[in-house]
Amino acid sequence: PNTMDPKSVCADQKVREAVEYALDKQAICDAIGYGFYIPIDAVAPAGEWGSDAIKVKRGYAAEKAKALLVEAGYPNGCPIDLLAIAEAGGRSTGAEVIKGFLDAAGFVTNIDIADAGRFYGSVFGTGWKDLAFMFSGNDVTYLMSCCAWWGPQPKTNLASFQRPEEFKALFEPALMARTEAEQIANTGKIVAMINEKALMVPVFHYPNGIVIQDYVH
Numbered sequence: 001p002n003t004m005d006p007k008s009v010c011a012d013q014k015v016r017e018a019v020e021y022a023l024d025k026q027a028i029c030d031a032i033g034y035g036f037y038i039p040i041d042a043v044a045p046a047g048e049w050g051s052d053a054i055k056v057k058r059g060y061a062a063e064k065a066k067a068l069l070v071e072a073g074y075p076n077g078c079p080i081d082l083l084a085i086a087e088a089g090g091r092s093t094g095a096e097v098i099k100g101f102l103d104a105a106g107f108v109t110n111i112d113i114a115d116a117g118r119f120y121g122s123v124f125g126t127g128w129k130d131l132a133f134m135f136s137g138n139d140v141t142y143l144m145s146c147c148a149w150w151g152p153q154p155k156t157n158l159a160s161f162q163r164p165e166e167f168k169a170l171f172e173p174a175l176m177a178r179t180e181a182e183q184i185a186n187t188g189k190i191v192a193m194i195n196e197k198a199l200m201v202p203v204f205h206y207p208n209g210i211v212i213q214d215y216v217h
Contacts, residue, residue: 001015001016001019001130001131001198001199001200001201002127002128002129002130002131002132002160003016003160003161003162003199004127004159004160004161004162005127005129005160008129008130008160009072009074009078009079009080009130010080010130010131012072013197013198014068014069014071014072015068015069015072015074015078015080016197016198016199016201017058017065017068017198018064018065018066018068018069018072018078018105018106018107019065019080019102019107019131019198019201020058020198020201021058021059021060021061021062021064021065021068021105022060022062022065022101022102022104022105022106022107023060023098023101023102023201023203024060024101025039025040025060025203025204026039026060027060027101028094028097028098028101028203028204029204031093031097032093032094032097033204033206036206036207037204037205037206038204038205038206039203039204039205040202040203040204040205041054041057041058041195041202042054042191042194042195042202043136043149043150043191043194043195043200043202044142044145044187044191045138045205046205048138048141048142048145049141049142049143049183049184049187049188049191050142050146050184050187050188050190050191050192051142051191052188053187053188053189053191053192054191054192054195054196055192055195055196056195056196058198062101062104062105062106065105065106066105066106069105069106069107070106074106077106077107077108078106078107078108079107079108079110080102080107080108080109080110080130080131081109081110081112081128081129081130081131082095082098082099082102082109082110082111082112082130082131082132082133083112083114083119083122083123083128083129083131083132083133084111084112084113084114084119084132084133085113085114085115085116085119085120085133086113086114086115086116086119090113091113092111092113092133094133095111095113095133096111098133098203099111112129122159123158123159124156124157124158124159125157125159126159127159127160128159128160131201132160134158136149136200137149141183141187142187142191143174143175143183143184143186143187143190146171146174146187146190146191147171147175150163150167150190150194150199150200151163151168151171152168152171161199161200162199164197166193167190167193167194167197167199170186170189170190170193171190173186174186174187174189174190
């Protein structure tokens, strides 16, 4: 979600929460995941540091999404733009299935399918309007991932991701921790705040397969 621009509909936490409640993540995985995608409730997938720290699980609840949109001032539909990268043939199956769920829950979704240059130029440079259908990655530990993606001095510049001061304040104690247990606990606080404030809407996790045999060329 675009949390940087106060004019974006996603500046309102109720709208961000409605986005997550609108998505049947298991159905999305079944539709486009070829049996490999796993629905997730936290930006840290199961088994990663912080994955068990979240306090809110926004399962599929279309009526709850509609009610939140009414509370946010959109009783007749909330217009929302979804930026996605073009797949083969110029479509985006992920964005299309997400649009279906959003529209059924009270949104009026416009899919903006961009070529790779405009997509990544927007995500990492100029920003996006409301939502971007974008990946994030896992590092050796999820504290490293938090710093790389969500931290105040990120390796990746998510141009429309606003970091509240109370959120940025969580990173120094995490980085200054000297034991693994302390690092894990502080990573959990970061992941939990992303979840609590719906700063990101995690949808699914998927593994990467890497060929490492030296006889494969």
